[in-house]
Amino acid sequence: MHGNLVVISGPSGVGKGTICRALMEKYNDLALSVSATTRKARAGETDGKEYFFYSLEQFEELIKQEAFLEWAKVFDNYYGTSRAYVKKVLAEGKDCILEIDVQGAMQVKKKCPEAIFIFLVPPSKEELARRITGRGTENEAEIQKRLKMAAQEMTYLKDYQYVVVNDQVEAATEKVRAIILAERCKLSRWLNCHGEDLF
């Protein structure tokens, strides 16, 4: 039994992290992918747990080797999803969750079109603005920038298979869980696992 790759994405501020944490706490047949990065480990962070930490040179060499399902450079640091890590999780029979932004998701879609693509949306534009503002860590200009980015990211909705409204964390988590369970029942998956020799 081979796991499925599940991409959970959506606009900035929609609550991807919250949903993914809720899934991890509740279901032990799922695993969250650990990203690779070149940013320095902070106090308390362990290599292979929060991130896989690499030097700039190492990371760029891995890019050349096509070791990443997706990667991006954010300011001065690289972030990416290791193909080998995902492969290992799937071989263990677990579904592997990627919590990534729309750009990353589009890279994964090219490389793994068979993955499951779920787009989280806020209940409304107003609610998203409230969530972004509510973090309280950003100034007005920063908030405006993030809102503009979120609106731009929303245009990627059409490239996903499933849309889940993140109105309440528990309800949204259960919908994502339902999608994961349903995909395991898909005919193609069944034929892969069982062949055609049941009867």
Place this chain on the structure above:
Amino acid sequence: MHGNLVVISGPSGVGKGTICRALMEKYNDLALSVSATTRKARAGETDGKEYFFYSLEQFEELIKQEAFLEWAKVFDNYYGTSRAYVKKVLAEGKDCILEIDVQGAMQVKKKCPEAIFIFLVPPSKEELARRITGRGTENEAEIQKRLKMAAQEMTYLKDYQYVVVNDQVEAATEKVRAIILAERCKLSRWLNCHGEDLF
């Protein structure tokens, strides 16, 4: 919000009725379609509850009017699924469950390719034989006939989107429920309901 049409099918003896009853007891956003028939109402049966009862002439007239999503003649009686009834349930925003055999499902597939097609399978051939035998209502020749029919019905598996193993009623019911919830999150459905004007 418009409901989805959900076809639950599978070989004779797999437990379609049990799963459908479990779904009806648990979820009030689902409705089981009431079949039309020409067989006589039994004591305690009410028109429009267990079945819609029709005369032979009425039923044949309805067939001519293409009033059925699917129909069949079993021995001397007709059985069918009323298109108008299903339409009414869906318009109320409920998902409408059809518990039908593979022949009926193939008729529905032609008329409503957008429906959700779920195929229930037994955990093994042996278990299906045990279930068919366990009913205790049929003689050996009848059992052999039903087993042969079940094997033939299993070949329709490839015409369905989802396969659910009915090993334990509760687990199988939850898988069917997950499929129903997941289908509500499908992108096409989302775009139908919300248009493209969220942001």
